[in-house]
Amino acid sequence: MLDLFLATPTPVVPTPTTPPPGGADFFSTIMWPFKFLVEAILVFWHWIFTAAGLPAAAGATWVLSIIGLVIVVRSALIPLFVRQIKSQRKMMELAPEMRKIQEKYRGKRDQLSREAMSRETMALYKKHGTTPVSSCLPLLVQMPILLGMFYTLSDVKKHAEWGVGGVGLLNTELTKQFYDAQLFDVAPLHTNMIEAINLGQTATVVILVILVVLMIASQFITQLQIISKNLSPEAKTGQAYQMQKIMLYVLPLAFIFSGVFFPLGVVMYWFTSNIWTMAQQFIVIRNLPTPGSEAAKAREERLARKGKALDAKGRVISMEKYQAEQQRLVEEAERARAAQPKRQQPMGKQRAKKQSNKGGSQG
Template identity: 75%
Template structure:
């Protein structure tokens, strides 16, 4: 391992001073190249041509699988954080109502302290729901940098920062999808060279990338939100992002190399499938998806108990009966609260009770 690291070039800072972005991305680029080369080796070992576009496309798909599989624990944490954020939404609204209209510095600081204390109490923050995306973005930029450097490195006859050596770099540079579209080619490059087929491939992929992102967000806000969640500002922001975010992909798709567009599209497909399974099997309580799941379980003679487990309907009904009986016993044992009354009313009640004593005989 020491020999391997020693043979890996460090970030080049001689030409333009210290390159902060390059230094940060360098270890990520090294890992990206490692995964790409490993998958490329696997596919060439089973007989695919090393310089063929489909071989490198499959290597990019393999990179998506590795990255997204590694992010599954963060995704589970994201789901739990979203659930907790929904649970504390009523308490958050109380804090907001408490300080509504107060613009002074002390009120803002107090509101911030109470909000952060609430987050700490329940072990969640708004940022937790964005962790998978935040972690994936540096990897995405590292892949962009690797593909962006392929042309320059191939022309110079050198490799990348890690296992993507000069030979593999040249193979990547020569690889063309369907024999017409280079993986390092952008939509602008295709327009400049008049490569109509590459333009069509890139446009189709960009449209599919936007459509998959739109559908993923749409199924969340249309099926997996409770009625309470649809009344807050976060819901309005999600609706805005549903239509605004695709425009970002339109502009980025113009400048991204084909290999990056393929990575992002396959990653969106993974997200779409992942969200479908979560919404179907672990929906938000009270949402349309949760009601649909309860109906599916009911048709199978099953239900969800108080702990969230799927149990036979007979066991569920027995549990509900037990909980009802416990609630009635607790209500019966609870001391009855006497309503306070005024002195005048208390006097009238005492006279009324006195009038209920055995009546005297007339004339006595």
């Protein structure tokens, strides 16, 4: 009888609310290296903050780790982003020539015309050193990393409930700490809005609603920067511009879905990534605007106030060098025009006959 009172009670393991982690399949095999990389960065930042004195299971520690994860990954993707901007700029430069080719073969449906149009289009891409795929390639490269972030943060609840860790450095103990972490000590990072509503977690619902509103606002501002400041007058006349205006209001609504079904940790990552995108877009539009756009005119005015201007290659130079370059270009154009053979006016039959008779009489 005494043994019953002295015996250590067996801890009660809560029944998991998620299905058990599945075995290896084709998709998880492909995503494994990306999830491993994401976990390594997340654990590294967690180690930094715990070494600085923050509690290992505190919500602030893991939120800061998520922010650090976004900073590292998005910083690594900056070269791809710059390449994407350059590819898009080249595609805009060849747009007038592309329209000429399209007008040339408008209405021609025969095989020879289609082949000729394709050859001229490919030659144009080769001349400018770009293709339509070039502007999409950086986005395609980013997708596995972004998916790795999403699934790593989304799987925390499942792994913690089943007592397992991630695929790499996010072991069982760290996974449990992440699972126990609460933002402001009231909102669990593994809980989504539906679960918070069902559990009566009002504070979590309020935090998620605020984050979703901020996500929508940041996405709207990012798109608004592009269509209001960084499009040339020619780009604002096409069908693509109308689609961009529609997406300005439609795309942010997608974050309502993410705010309802994604865990708070994932929403925090998404919001941080949105802020990064908005700031990055602002810097690009300010310093590398589309030629002919409102942002380009504003940049030229800022440079003029500082006594500077852009040369023919888009480099910032002093106003004196710019004026000298413009004078040189005018002189070169005049010399080229003077070197061209003079065009003779067409002569009618009667005038030619008179000239011939006049020449004969003088002889």
